Amino acid sequence: MPQLSSCFQKNQFCILVEYLTSLNGISPVKTEFAGYPAVMTLADRVHSDHDMAPFAASQQYPDSVDKVLHFAGKGRDIQDFELFLLQAKAAKINNLLLLTGDKLKAHCYGEDGSSRTRYLESVNAVMAAKHYGGFHLGVAFNPFKYAEAERDAQYLKLHKKLKAGADFIITQLGYDLDALKQAKAFLKRYHYPQKILACVMPLSLARANFMVKHQVAGIVITPHMLQVLADEKQAGLDERVYLRCALQMLICKHLGFAGIHLSACHKPEEQILLESYIEQFRHLALDELESLWNSLWQVKTGKEFVPELSYYSRQPTSSQIIKYQQLHFMHEALFESKIAKGVEHFIFKAAWWKNTFAAKALLKTEFISKHGVVGCESCGQCRLGDTLYICPETCPKGLANGPCGGTTLDRCEFGDRECIHSVKARLAKALGQTEVLKEKLIPTVPLEVRGTSSWKNWYLATEV
Numbered sequence: 492m493p494q495l496s497s498c499f500q501k502n503q504f505c506i507l508v509e510y511l512t513s514l515n516g517i518s519p520v521k522t523e524f525a526g527y528p529a530v531m532t533l534a535d536r537v538h539s540d541h542d543m544a545p546f547a548a549s550q551q552y553p554d555s556v557d558k559v560l561h562f563a564g565k566g567r568d569i570q571d572f573e574l575f576l577l578q579a580k581a582a583k584i585n586n587l588l589l590l591t592g593d594k595l596k597a598h599c600y601g602e603d604g605s606s607r608t609r610y611l612e613s614v615n616a617v618m619a620a621k622h623y624g625g626f627h628l629g630v631a632f633n634p635f636k637y638a639e640a641e642r643d644a645q646y647l648k649l650h651k652k653l654k655a656g657a658d659f660i661i662t663q664l665g666y667d668l669d670a671l672k673q674a675k676a677f678l679k680r681y682h683y684p685q686k687i688l689a690c691v692m693p694l695s696l697a698r699a700n701f702m703v704k705h706q707v708a709g710i711v712i713t714p715h716m717l718q719v720l721a722d723e724k725q726a727g728l729d730e731r732v733y734l735r736c737a738l739q740m741l742i743c744k745h746l747g748f749a750g751i752h753l754s755a756c757h758k759p760e761e762q763i764l765l766e767s768y769i770e771q772f773r774h775l776a777l778d779e780l781e782s783l784w785n786s787l788w789q790v791k792t793g794k795e796f797v798p799e800l801s802y803y804s805r806q807p808t809s810s811q812i813i814k815y816q817q818l819h820f821m822h823e824a825l826f827e828s829k830i831a832k833g834v835e836h837f838i839f840k841a842a843w844w845k846n847t848f849a850a851k852a853l854l855k856t857e858f859i860s861k862h863g864v865v866g867c868e869s870c871g872q873c874r875l876g877d878t879l880y881i882c883p884e885t886c887p888k889g890l891a892n893g894p895c896g897g898t899t900l901d902r903c904e905f906g907d908r909e910c911i912h913s914v915k916a917r918l919a920k921a922l923g924q925t926e927v928l929k930e931k932l933i934p935t936v937p938l939e940v941r942g943t944s945s946w947k948n949w950y951l952a953t954e955v
């Protein structure tokens with residue numbers, strides 16, 4: 492049995508060690524880390540859009556080394572993913588971490604007639620991999636969200652990822668233990684048996700400054716944290732970076748995490764230092780570890796890891812509610828009623844809709860009637876009924892099932908708008924519609940369907 496599955500089955504704490512894919516040459520393989528089983532993990536385009544693909548990097552290592560390959564949906568569609576599954580299967584790699592991914596550095600907005608960058612959602616990737624069969628599937632989750640709506644949206648999407656078939660979860664990198672505890676409590680509350688691992692990284696001042704300066708998506712570094720790191724640096728206490736990382740790993744073990752994902756600790760000398768701190772403190776109880784952690788971070792109020800809160804809104808506006816009600820009424824009457832379905836199915840079956848002129852006129856009519864109201868982009872597979880009438884195409888990544896992990900206090904990772912998934916979550920809560928956002932797995936839109944009329948596609952797919 493592959494090492495990761497075996498660890499999960501035996502409830503054995505394990506360490507996923509991230510290996511670089513962006514450098515030439517291979518690194519020595521670690522099968523254990525500080526006495527814990529270690530598994531190789533290869534990330535997808537973290538440093539640049541042109542990093543070596545994890546699959547290509549994995550081929551440099553023997554088949555006997557158990558690996559977790561990341562697949563980020565950025566700049567990809569379902570066909571790319573199906574090809575990846577074939578490759579992984581042929582290479583007998585069965586651990587996959589499926590992510591939507593942060594913003595592609597060369598993201599194209601689709602101006603000037605160029606095609607817009609697409610993102611394959613993790614939910615859809617999990618659905619496809621599950622359907623294919625034979626994989627052990629991980630998903631990412633960001634518990635470090637501090638505006639109510641964006642936190643709700645993250646957890647609603649986590650329900651979908653688990654419902655789609657994810658076997659394990661890896662959190663976003665973060666330092667707020669309360670948020671990690673909440674994630675663990677969520678799984679317990681809903682009786683999810685899936686394992687959860689926390690992402691940790693030795694956080695130096697240089698790395699923290701880099702993340703703040705470049706606004707690395709979804710990672711929270713507060714002014715308090717920066718100040719602590721700067722003071723330590725000045726006092727020559729740089730090694731505390733590794734001590735703190737060791738404490739976080741040990742705390743997560745005590746909290747019941749199945750393991751950790753160790754990021755950006757690639758150099759042998761860094762790993763040795765980290766291992767030595769784990770050895771030194773592994774005998775401590777949880778309260779002792781937490782007390783040491785709190786004293787190193789100079790925690791006094793418990794809010795030291797929480798960003799300064801500024802919300803877009805706490806309640807949906809009355810115009811958002813009225814718009815929902817009107818569109819819902821129209822949707823039910825025009826697309827869900829038996830009479831409408833029967834009549835329209837009959838109309839759209841007519842051969843003359845195959846005529847290019849008729850098809851173009853229909854598409855134009857649909858676009859004109861919907862673009863101004865909801866921002867329709869003629870995706871050909873209208874999902875408004877499952878998204879509280881907020882068009883998924885108004886998310887820059889085109890996500891329909893929920894948010895990526897990159898929001899900051901309801902603000903979209905792209906920085907130019909409020910996250911539509913926060914708006915949806917807020918609206919759903921006010922209208923008692925959260926089940927829709929939690930349960931409904933929305934299929935991805937095949938490329939060949941884009942640019943066709945969703946009306947025609949809807950009625951023709953309807954059973955009458």
Ligand code: SF4
Pocket residue numbers: 861865866867868869870871872873874875882883884945
């Ligand atoms: S989901 Fe597709 S068809 Fe529906 S409004 Fe959005 S772009 Fe248009």
